[in-house]
Amino acid sequence: AKVDEIRNRAQFIARSCKEVREVYGQSENGLYYLTTSTGVVYQTFCDMTTAGGGWTLVASVHEDNIYGKCTVGDRWTSQQGNNANWPQGEGNWANRKTFGTVEAATDDDFKNPGYYDIVAEDMSVWHVPNNTPVNHWKLAAIMRYHTDRRFLHLYGGNLYSLFHRYPVEYNVGAHLSDNGPSIPIVYDLGDKESTKMFYGPYSGAEIEGGFISFRAINYERAATAICSGVKPKGGNAETYCIGGGGFFPEGNPLQCGDFTAFAWNGYGTHVGWSASKQMLESAVLLFYR
Numbered sequence: 001a002k003v004d005e006i007r008n009r010a011q012f013i014a015r016s017c018k019e020v021r022e023v024y025g026q027s028e029n030g031l032y033y034l035t036t037s038t039g040v041v042y043q044t045f046c047d048m049t050t051a052g053g054g055w056t057l058v059a060s061v062h063e064d065n066i067y068g069k070c071t072v073g074d075r076w077t078s079q080q081g082n083n084a085n086w087p088q089g090e091g092n093w094a095n096r097k098t099f100g101t102v103e104a105a106t107d108d109d110f111k112n113p114g115y116y117d118i119v120a121e122d123m124s125v126w127h128v129p130n131n132t133p134v135n136h137w138k139l140a141a142i143m144r145y146h147t148d149r150r151f152l153h154l155y156g157g158n159l160y161s162l163f164h165r166y167p168v169e170y171n172v173g174a175h176l177s178d179n180g181p182s183i184p185i186v187y188d189l190g191d192k193e194s195t196k197m198f199y200g201p202y203s204g205a206e207i208e209g210g211f212i213s214f215r216a217i218n219y220e221r222a223a224t225a226i227c228s229g230v231k232p233k234g235g236n237a238e239t240y241c242i243g244g245g246g247f248f249p250e251g252n253p254l255q256c257g258d259f260t261a262f263a264w265n266g267y268g269t270h271v272g273w274s275a276s277k278q279m280l281e282s283a284v285l286l287f288y289r
């Protein structure tokens with residue numbers, strides 16, 4: 001039966017999970033084949049049930065070792081150290097490089113061609129504990145939310161375009177005044193208060209729950225990529241925003257890495273600026289629709 005199912009799914013030709021749902025009437029969560037505009041075929045996970053379904057998993061941000069400061073595995077910041085001469089770091093927020101596999105999206109970083117190929121309107125984000133198998137992601141998630149204002153229209157239809165307009169690069173501007181957009185979210189699991197509880201108590205004092213924010217800059221002009229579930233109201237973005245460029249000046253190199261300074265006051269302590277262990281040990285899954 002599984003083989004029949006796979007054979008069936010291999011016949012669909014679609015650019016996104018939204019198209020798989022709309023054109024082929026598929027409504028089950030799981031892995032589907034997609035194709036890019038140039039004909040590259042890849043497989044990814046489709047969430048066909050949240051808020052009408054049709055969500056395509058395009059990336060995951062995973063912290064394999066918070067003690068490694070911009071070392072191997074920090075694909076969403078820098079794998080070549082913390083260095084002012086490497087201001088964009090890996091540059092993966094705004095390039096066509098792909099890595100990882102869908103089944104390992106909670107075990108390591110993941111980025112597929114949908115990240116730059118799909119022209120989308122909204123985003124959905126799941127925080128899923130590391131090493132969770134695909135079929136359990138939705139139930140195991142500690143937070144899930146989506147946007148519903150079609151904000152991606154304003155930024156080119158995907159993160160690839162958005163981050164071309166808001167480069168994730170050291171020294172491109174000042175905290176708050178040059179930050180990218182903050183978009184209100186609708187919670188599918190969690191709420192504004194539970195979101196704040198995942199970040200450190202000091203961080204909690206400078207964030208507002210109920211948003212997803214892009215290219216937040218910190219006090220030292222380091223750029224982060226995504227503040228999941230929150231909007232910054234201060235400049236310690238490195239304690240609640242993930243990803244970034246290749247240089248974080250404060251405490252060099254302690255704030256450089258995919259989960260930046262989430263363990264500034266100890267690993268998973270939830271003291272001072274440190275995020276909770278649950279947050280630290282969950283991958284951030286990014287979907288488009």
Ligand code: G3P
Pocket residue numbers: 236238239250261264273
């Ligand atoms: O990023 C957090 C850092 O700026 C806090 O500094 O002196 O309270 O450890 P401090």
Ligand code: CA
Pocket residue numbers: 061062063064073074075076108109258
């Ligand atoms: Ca990583």
Ligand code: CA
Pocket residue numbers: 218219235236238250
């Ligand atoms: Ca700081």
